Amino acid sequence: MEKVVTAEYLYSVFNGKRVFLTGHTGFKGTWMLQILHYLGATVKGYALPPEKEHDLYHQVHGDDLCSSVIGDIVDLELLTEEISNFEPDFVFHLAAQSLVRRSYDTPVDTFMVNTQGTAHVLEAIRQLAPPCVALMITTDKVYENPERGTPFREDDKLGGYDPYSASKAAAEIVVESYRRSFFNTDDYGNHEKSVASVRAGNVIGGGDYSDDRIIPDIVRALDFDEVVGLRNPGSIRPWQHVLEPLGAYLLLAAKMSEDPIRYSSAFNFGPNEEDMLTVEQLTGIFLESFEQGDYKVFLQDKPLHEAKLLLLDSGKAEAMLGWRSQLDAHTAINWTAQWYADRKTPAQDKCTQQIKQYFGDI
Helix, strand or coil: CCCCCCCHHHHHHHHHHHHHHHCCCCCHHHHHHHHHHHHEEEEEEEEEECCCCHHHHCCHHHHHHHHHHHHCCCCCCHHHHHHHCCCEEEEEECCCCHHHHHHHCHHHHHHHHHHHHHHHHHHHHHHCCCEEEEECCHHHHHECCCCCCCEEEECCCCCCCHHHHHHHHHHHHHHHHHHEEEEECHHHEEECCCEEEEECEEEECCCCCCCCCCCHHHHHHHHHHCCCCCCCCEEEEEEEHHHHHHHHHHHHHHHHHHCCCCCCCEEEEECCCHHHHEEEHHHHHHHHHHHCEEEEECCCCCCCCCEEEECCHHHHHHHHCCCCCCCHHHHHHHHHHHHHHCCCCHHHHHHHHHHHHHCCCC
């Protein structure tokens, strides 16, 4: 596998640096925490506690990898105090209500966390005296999606049908407002803050136990010897192994630290266009890795709206950063299946093995 993002380069940037990571107890956050620890960064995490006793954060002993603050992103006073006291070199804002279906049940909370929470992080950064690089993580679902099959570019119209998508699109507007109003690149010499937003696809990977996500649903069905059911078997998604977007975030942050003006903007990080799979295709490949072949497809009587077709154009990331997807969809699914199938190796060791396999040794 050709390495676009290498551990050697990232280590040269992040070793010894102070990184403030929101959402560190979640699935993506826990993987990011482990990568940053591997790179020698000093990390302070800020998030709600893990939702489940067997979540990945507990399995990898996340409290040993960072200074962990259990707090709500909507608590502006506490968030500002923790960021100000830490004086980070980098901020990665991953904290979110990230489930589309849950957003229908808790729309107000979803907007508070995803939109207002993003404003809170940016406001806390605005109070910082030292230079700082900040990445606001949103989603590929921020675009107005007529499902025409055309990959979305960073300057396409923002939108959102469901509360989750709309809340993340609104977060993008908040980021752009702060970037223009308080972190304008023309005035960088005064504020010394470089802020980017990043949009990635549906991530998969070992250690995800969230509700209403396809891989955890499959794993739970296999654990209980049940037939696997699919809500939207024909939906096409930009599937990515979790290390793909996280590596891209780190690469972008590293470049921003070198040239804070040039890279202060929005970036897509998606898989190659020819690498798209339907939910049913992903399920078949995953089950094959487990040597499980029997599953059925079902639809809800009144399914909630979720986009059936979603594609990203990552041309800007390739042109400006030299970034491109390294794992094709089959490899990403196989890596994920291997992680879950290995019941003997401790979770932290499995994650470390795949981190080294993806980024290389330092």
